Amino acid sequence: MPATATRDFFIRQRDRLGVSVWAGLIAAGILTAQTPTNAPSAARKVSFYHKEGNRNVAHITASEATPQGGSLLLARNFRMETFREKDGSEELVAEAPECLFDMTTKLASSPGPIQVRHADGLFFLEGRGFRWDQESSRLIVSNHVHTVIQIAFFNPRSP
Amino acid sequence: MKALHATLIPAVLLSAALLIAKPGESAPAAATNNVDITARGPFEYDLKTGRLHWSEQVVVDDPGSLHLTCEDLVAERSLTNRRIESIVATSNVVITLFEGGVTSQARCGRAVYSAASDTFEFSLDNPVVTRLDSTSWADTIVFDRRTGKVHGRGNPRMKFNAGAFPQTNPMQRK
Numbered sequence: 047m048p049a050t051a052t053r054d055f056f057i058r059q060r061d062r063l064g065v066s067v068w069a070g071l072i073a074a075g076i077l078t079a080q081t082p083t084n085a086p087s088a089a090r091k092v093s094f095y096h097k098e099g100n101r102n103v104a105h106i107t108a109s110e111a112t113p114q115g116g117s118l119l120l121a122r123n124f125r126m127e128t129f130r131e132k133d134g135s136e137e138l139v140a141e142a143p144e145c146l147f148d149m150t151t152k153l154a155s156s157p158g159p160i161q162v163r164h165a166d167g168l169f170f171l172e173g174r175g176f177r178w179d180q181e182s183s184r185l186i187v188s189n190h191v192h193t194v195i196q197i198a199f200f201n202p203r204s205p
Numbered sequence: 206m207k208a209l210h211a212t213l214i215p216a217v218l219l220s221a222a223l224l225i226a227k228p229g230e231s232a233p234a235a236a237t238n239n240v241d242i243t244a245r246g247p248f249e250y251d252l253k254t255g256r257l258h259w260s261e262q263v264v265v266d267d268p269g270s271l272h273l274t275c276e277d278l279v280a281e282r283s284l285t286n287r288r289i290e291s292i293v294a295t296s297n298v299v300i301t302l303f304e305g306g307v308t309s310q311a312r313c314g315r316a317v318y319s320a321a322s323d324t325f326e327f328s329l330d331n332p333v334v335t336r337l338d339s340t341s342w343a344d345t346i347v348f349d350r351r352t353g354k355v356h357g358r359g360n361p362r363m364k365f366n367a368g369a370f371p372q373t374n375p376m377q378r379k
């Protein structure tokens with residue numbers, strides 16, 4: 047191989063490697079941004095994904111999140127979407143004007159109102175006082191629960 | 206044989222009487238596409254198992270079809286077809302059913318609804334089914350919504366109200 051061709055080959059490899067490194071760094075940056083590691087230091091809008099491996103488990107947003115010490119955030123206009131393990135489609139959407147969210151345990155709770163909508167239309171629910179445990183996928187609504195269930199979900203023969 | 210007759214005959218009578226029962230007087234509300242469930246709470250939903258659980262002063266309202274009150278209600282949802290497969294109501298259960306213009310009421314300690322068979326099974330705390338013209342008791346009473354038939358299992362007995370039968374003397378020759 048002539049010296050020029052060898053030099054060109056190494057330049058191409060260097061450029062290719064450079065592109066890969068940058069792509070890797072960008073991807074890593076995105077993943078890091080989606081998986082919160084530290085609570086924000088001041089009130090600010092938040093939007094992040096809770097992940098298990100590469101799978102999105104939940105998307106959590108708040109118009110304002112204020113650190114409460116430790117891993118706790120006081121979230122205003124809290125909204126959480128959960129995704130099905132099977133196909134990643136939207137499963138549940140919960141909205142609360144205000145709640146405490148623990149970034150470590152993934153627990154959301156509030157004595158205030160909550161509205162929950164099942165993405166497939168199974169039910170709409172509202173009540174006061176709730177606790178959502180992301181790890182166990184369990185929702186508890188404490189008081190004044192009002193649920194509206196579509197009649198089609200009672201009929202095994204309906205589409 | 207005697208014991209079988211003792212159980213079977215009242216059960217058949219119970220079924221027959223409930224089938225010929227007159228329409229109830231109370232008019233049900235117009236049917237909708239939704240079922241309303243309210244509870245004092247708490248309510249718990251486990252997404253992994255598909256179990257929904259309402260507690261304390263539970264009221265289920267399916268306008269034109271069913272009205273139920275109880276202290277505890279559990280619905281199990283199929284994880285494959287996402288439909289509700291069964292509902293179990295317990296403690297002070299009162300169900301008013303509106304079926305084809307007929308109103309009936311059941312009181313029991315436990316009521317189980319199976320979506321696959323479209324049946325109610327009433328048990329515990331002396332289940333009783335009341336119609337306009339009769340009252341029926343049994344250890345377990347099963348109501349099939351598809352056929353409208355009611356079966357009593359274990360100690361079935363029945364009381365017909367005055368006026369349940371035609372005002373003629375069956376012993377009188379024509």
